[in-house]
Amino acid sequence: MGLEGVEPSSFMADFLAGCGGYAVVDGGLATELERHGQDLNDPLWSAKCLISFPQLVRRVHLDYLEAGANVIIGASYQATIQGFEAKGLSIEEAETLIKRSVEIACEAREIYLQRCAKGYWDFLDSPKIDRHPVLVAASVGSYGAYLADGSEYSGNYGASVTLETLKEFHRRRLQILANSGADLIAFETIPNKLEAQAYVELLKEENIDIPAWFSFSSTDGTNVVSGDPITECAKIADSCSQVVAVGINCTPPRLIHGLILSIRKVTNKPVIIYPNSGETYNGETKQWEKTRGETEEDFVSYVGKWRDAGACLFGGCCRTTPNTIRAISRALFDKSS
Numbered sequence: 001m002g003l004e005g006v007e008p009s010s011f012m013a014d015f016l017a018g019c020g021g022y023a024v025v026d027g028g029l030a031t032e033l034e035r036h037g038q039d040l041n042d043p044l045w046s047a048k049c050l051i052s053f054p055q056l057v058r059r060v061h062l063d064y065l066e067a068g069a070n071v072i073i074g075a076s077y078q079a080t081i082q083g084f085e086a087k088g089l090s091i092e093e094a095e096t097l098i099k100r101s102v103e104i105a106c107e108a109r110e111i112y113l114q115r116c117a118k119g120y121w122d123f124l125d126s127p128k129i130d131r132h133p134v135l136v137a138a139s140v141g142s143y144g145a146y147l148a149d150g151s152e153y154s155g156n157y158g159a160s161v162t163l164e165t166l167k168e169f170h171r172r173r174l175q176i177l178a179n180s181g182a183d184l185i186a187f188e189t190i191p192n193k194l195e196a197q198a199y200v201e202l203l204k205e206e207n208i209d210i211p212a213w214f215s216f217s218s219t220d221g222t223n224v225v226s227g228d229p230i231t232e233c234a235k236i237a238d239s240c241s242q243v244v245a246v247g248i249n250c251t252p253p254r255l256i257h258g259l260i261l262s263i264r265k266v267t268n269k270p271v272i273i274y275p276n277s278g279e280t281y282n283g284e285t286k287q288w289e290k291t292r293g294e295t296e297e298d299f300v301s302y303v304g305k306w307r308d309a310g311a312c313l314f315g316g317c318c319r320t321t322p323n324t325i326r327a328i329s330r331a332l333f334d335k336s337s
Ligand code: MET
Pocket: 027, 028, 029, 030, 031, 046, 073, 077, 139, 188, 189, 250, 317, 318
């Protein structure tokens, strides 16, 4: 799609209008791959399946589209050149796999749209299914996600990691993803201000010509995981004309309402939210722990509140499934439920 001749702000406004005012984002990708039997306890996490089981990645994207997603996020969250090299792959192979993550999502969209065109879904009860637009977002996970040592959830990289370190780490993958056929870049689970700043500078320096969203994560409802205030992080996103949505992902549902209100104090850009299930990830044991996890119904009962607070794009992150996305879609669009 790209941005040639299109103002970033109208890109998102047009898309949201085409979706009926609000857009549905997909749910947890890694979660679904695991539910289908994949062991992702690996530094590459979901990106491991780009090597071992790409058909399953495509199937999961398709499941989310069938559940009502207007945006599917590719499997590049933890796909990095450095990570693939550590597995013995060449730089060329690593770059091909990163690009492949977007191609797989585009293939799923193609299959889905063909099925819609054939009227395959006529019997389904979703009135918007034959006309909902679909965007493919290329995922960029944080430097901490690559380290796979839990620092993705602390945002604490230590003093030796500077703005330049982060820019150099992200530069090449971002170039590849920007030229992969994706409609936009999803900077996800951003843990601190420094990394948001690095992304803003890279978007400019590399003349990236597709839009982006910035999505932060929080464990206290006021700050992102590093302790940097969400308002300061959202201001950095607001300063970049290429950013078409700002929001929160992989954060417990109960914290989302307050975070939407804080973000809206500092930006008029559309707000995107895709919370996790409310369980907590233990970086040491690499397990999700049910502290006060919400049920699917609890999660969905929040959707109206989040919409009233001003969010426009809604999905799920870790531990959410196509059922969560189907329920979100119904809550947003089906007046009878
Ligand atoms: C830790 S957040 C992960 C986000 C990514 N889009 C996924 O669902 O796998």
